[in-house]
Amino acid sequence: MTIRVHVEGLRDLDRALGRLKEATAKGVLRRVAVKALKPFDKAWRQKAPHLTGNLEESGGVGTKLTRRQAQMNRRRDDRAFVEVYAGPNDPAAIPEEFGWENGRAQPFVRPAWDETKHEALEIVKRELGPEITRTAARAARRAARGGGR
Structure with missing residues (x-):
């Protein structure tokens, strides 16, 4: 099941993300999304039926899917800029x-x-701004040194 969330009122943060390199912006969004999904990850594990322990030990929060999940997900045409999975x-x-x-x-x-x-x-609302600021400062320091990844 895919759940899409639409958030309004983050235009300034979106502009700040747009000033970062694409890969850097994706990293920022991934880090914030993983942090935001941790409470959900903890909650579903506590609610999972505890029969063998396998269910609550499976899954987690991340950017990778199992092979079967990836095959199902590949069929979608509406891929987002960043996708993080939990469950x-x-x-x-x-x-x-x-x-x-x-x-x-x-x-x-x-x-x-x-x-x-x-x-x-x-x-997301609390962490995205500071994460963009830290990442932009890191990128500026790296650029000032003349290095980059």
């Missing part, structure tokens, strides 16, 4: 979340997201 990657999560023929649903991912989505947005 379980154990295939057993799907029937646990939505139920199956012989078993009832035990939702844990959606309730965790519903509880933490506002906190995630607040983290």
Whole structure:
């Protein structure tokens, strides 16, 4: 499941990101997104059915998908500038979340997201400006030294 979030009122931060190199801007957004998704990651693990321990040990927060997830994601035409993923990657999560023929649903991912989505947005709002400032200062120091990566 893909959840898109549209945020308004961050125009100045968007302009500041635009002044950075594309790869640098992507790094800024990834770092902030990973930090913002940590509370969600903790919440779904606490809510996951604790049968064997495999489910809550799977997944996490990051920019990589499993091979199967990547194949499914490749079909999308609306790829974002930066994508960060969070949640379980154990295939057993799907029937646990939505139920199956012989078993009832035990939702844990959606309730965790519903509880933490506002906190995630607040983290983005709080962390994005300072992260851009730190990164721009680092880039300026690097440029002043005449070096760069």
